[in-house]
Amino acid sequence: MQNAETMTVHTVITYDLGRTAPIVAQLALKFAVVLTVWHRRHHTRKALRALPDHLLMDVGLSRDAAYTEARRPFWRA
Numbered sequence: 001m002q003n004a005e006t007m008t009v010h011t012v013i014t015y016d017l018g019r020t021a022p023i024v025a026q027l028a029l030k031f032a033v034v035l036t037v038w039h040r041r042h043h044t045r046k047a048l049r050a051l052p053d054h055l056l057m058d059v060g061l062s063r064d065a066a067y068t069e070a071r072r073p074f075w076r077a
Helices: 004-013 023-050 053-058 063-071
Strands: none
C-alpha cells in the first residue's frame, strides 16, 4: 500500500493526459515532496516541544512523550 505522499506524486506525474513525465521531472517532484514532509515534521515537532503542560494534556500527551517525539530527527516518521 502506498502512503499519501507517494499517491500524490503519482497522481501529479500522470495527470497530463495520462502520460508519464520525464524521469528528471519525476525525481524533482519526489525530492520536493520529501523536503516538504521533512519541513512539516520539523516545525510540528518544534511546536510540540513548546506546548505548555495543560495543552499537552488536552491532546493526551505527557511531557515525557512530547519530549521524546520532539527529539526525533525530522527524517524519521
